[in-house]
Amino acid sequence: MHSPHKKTYDDIIHLPRHVSKTHPHMPIADRAAQFSPFAALTGHHEAIKEAGRMTSQKISLDENAKSILDQKLQMILERPSQEITLTYFLPDPQKDGGAYIDYTGVIKKADTQKRLLIMEDHTAIPIDDIIDLRGQLLS
Numbered sequence: 001m002h003s004p005h006k007k008t009y010d011d012i013i014h015l016p017r018h019v020s021k022t023h024p025h026m027p028i029a030d031r032a033a034q035f036s037p038f039a040a041l042t043g044h045h046e047a048i049k050e051a052g053r054m055t056s057q058k059i060s061l062d063e064n065a066k067s068i069l070d071q072k073l074q075m076i077l078e079r080p081s082q083e084i085t086l087t088y089f090l091p092d093p094q095k096d097g098g099a100y101i102d103y104t105g106v107i108k109k110a111d112t113q114k115r116l117l118i119m120e121d122h123t124a125i126p127i128d129d130i131i132d133l134r135g136q137l138l139s
Helices: 028-033 044-052 063-078
Strands: 083-091 098-111 116-119 124-126 130-135
Touching: 063 098, 063 130, 083 124
Parallel strands: none
Antiparallel strands: 083 098, 083 130, 098 116, 116 124
């Protein structure tokens, strides 16, 4: 006997499945996509990755190192069109610190007012952020 509170669907169990006359049948792949996992915290993974990304702090050169660097720069500027490699600090746009970058190129001009080296490819490098200069002339 059936309990009066329990429905067994005996009255509809053998009826044909309803087919809509106005809405097309959804393909099985699309139906399955409804139950796919989703990212409830959009951007959370990227935020964690960004927080864990390491940056370096800018090195402060002592007066002796600054003097040697200035001498090297003067030698290079006296003989333009020479390829040099320099290491400079590039501040991180998103967090404190940054990274030291090795850059190889030819100096187009030195802007002493803005304290920038303008390279032939138009890269502008702050003179005060340079920690090393290398080139054939300096060997």
